[in-house]
Amino acid sequence: MMDYFSPGLAGIPATRSQISWIDGKKGVLEYRGVYIDTLCQQSHFIEVAYLLLFGAFPTRAQLAQFNADLCVHRRIKYRIVDLIKCLPENGHPMDALQAAVAALGMFYPDKNVQDEKTQYLSSVRLIAKLPTIIAACARLRRGDDIVLPRDDLSHAENFLYMLTEKVPDPIVAKILDTCLILHAEHTMNASTFSGLVTASTLADPYTVVSSAVGTLKGPLHGGANEKVLEMLREIGSIANVRPYIEAKLLAHEKIMGLGHREYKVKDPRAVILQHLSRCLFDHLGKSPLYEIAEEVERVAEEKMAGKGVYTNIDFYSGILYQKIGIEPDFFTPLFAMARVVGWLSHWIEQVRDNHIFRPTEIYEGRHDQPYIPLDKRKEA
Ligand code: COA
Numbered sequence: 001m002m003d004y005f006s007p008g009l010a011g012i013p014a015t016r017s018q019i020s021w022i023d024g025k026k027g028v029l030e031y032r033g034v035y036i037d038t039l040c041q042q043s044h045f046i047e048v049a050y051l052l053l054f055g056a057f058p059t060r061a062q063l064a065q066f067n068a069d070l071c072v073h074r075r076i077k078y079r080i081v082d083l084i085k086c087l088p089e090n091g092h093p094m095d096a097l098q099a100a101v102a103a104l105g106m107f108y109p110d111k112n113v114q115d116e117k118t119q120y121l122s123s124v125r126l127i128a129k130l131p132t133i134i135a136a137c138a139r140l141r142r143g144d145d146i147v148l149p150r151d152d153l154s155h156a157e158n159f160l161y162m163l164t165e166k167v168p169d170p171i172v173a174k175i176l177d178t179c180l181i182l183h184a185e186h187t188m189n190a191s192t193f194s195g196l197v198t199a200s201t202l203a204d205p206y207t208v209v210s211s212a213v214g215t216l217k218g219p220l221h222g223g224a225n226e227k228v229l230e231m232l233r234e235i236g237s238i239a240n241v242r243p244y245i246e247a248k249l250l251a252h253e254k255i256m257g258l259g260h261r262e263y264k265v266k267d268p269r270a271v272i273l274q275h276l277s278r279c280l281f282d283h284l285g286k287s288p289l290y291e292i293a294e295e296v297e298r299v300a301e302e303k304m305a306g307k308g309v310y311t312n313i314d315f316y317s318g319i320l321y322q323k324i325g326i327e328p329d330f331f332t333p334l335f336a337m338a339r340v341v342g343w344l345s346h347w348i349e350q351v352r353d354n355h356i357f358r359p360t361e362i363y364e365g366r367h368d369q370p371y372i373p374l375d376k377r378k379e380a
């Protein structure tokens with residue numbers, strides 16, 4: 001038995017995969033071999049979802065069918081809406097999302113997870129329904145009725161429509177669509193691994209996705225963009241950036257939105273998000289936080305480039321989402337709405353050639369201990 005231990009399984013391959021690839025030294029990310037920049041410039045989220053799930057770009061007919069299937073499945077059962085209504089209004093929307101996704105599985109008990117039709121249909125249902133659930137959570141907690149989805153709108157447009165009851169500005173919807181592409185997949189991260197472990201038990205895809213949603217919620221994974229926004233507000237002005245960063249570094253504290261386990265140059269997704277933020281602010285008007293963010297990036301690069309610490313995907317996404325009108329605790333649900341594609345792609349890949357995950361551990365406890373009767377045990 002191997003007794004080598006890598007904390008957090010760092011550097012240990014958990015599976016073989018053909019879905020995405022990172023070159024952390026060159027700042028490259030590919031989905032199915034296609035550069036992320038190319039996909040952001042030339043494709044759209046639903047086409048990228050098909051590519052990730054099924055391994056090839058859809059033909060015109062396949063794309064039309066996929067789109068039509070997604071539109072048909074956008075609605076959620078009234079009982080899912082009732083379930084969301086029963087949850088505490090001040091609870092985190094990621095908890096509501098996890099509960100609602102798990103409950104979906106009770107309505108669609110797809111047992112034969114290795115069947116391709118089941119895989120297609122449950123992927124369609126989950127990708128289509130997550131935005132409806134998330135928009136319902138946002139509206140219900142404000143005391144508003146839910147807005148039913150419209151099938152004449154794109155995935156991003158429809159989501160913004162369900163949130164606001166207004167057909168969105170096409171430039172804003174296009175920017176959001178590109179954000180969804182950027183968040184759709186990222187090799188073997190914590191939530192994907194969590195989903196993969198659940199998938200390996202041949203649990204249904206709703207359980208797989210609800211496991212992954214729970215893992216994404218943690219502040220070390222999906223929650224960092226919310227923290228970046230808090231940090232930028234705390235800094236408050238461009239003049240305060242340098243003293244703030246210097247104080248953080250002196251105290252050996254991490255600066256949110258910087259650094260990445262895989263990338264030792266600027267995260268290619270941060271490059272695209274920065275460009276998208278500029279486009280959004282040119283279109284909707286400047287955000288003072290954006291100028292503070294650029295100064296943070298400049299000072300951080302001056303101080304930390306030597307360590308390979310640069311901005312990551314979370315650095316610009318919070319200010320962008322805020323400008324679109326998304327509330328900060330909905331940043332991570334938005335991440336889930338995109339990453340569900342990656343989770344499902346890995347689910348399909350896993351069950352095709354399944355081996356249940358059953359790692360080992362290095363036992364460091366005691367052996368051969370006696371039973372101590374209750375009246376002989378000493379209070380601590
Ligand atoms: N702020 C300041 N210093 C940082 C830093 C940050 N955000 N990220 C890394 N560093 C420094 C570390 O202090 C360490 O310096 P040292 O060698 O002098 O001790 C060095 O860079 C390596 O960092 P380490 O924490 O070992 O890297 P990691 O690969 O284990 O961690 C992250 C990666 C993402 C967990 C880490 O960069 C981080 O916590 N970032 C902030 C949170 C965040 O934005 N998360 C979203 C990731 S997409």
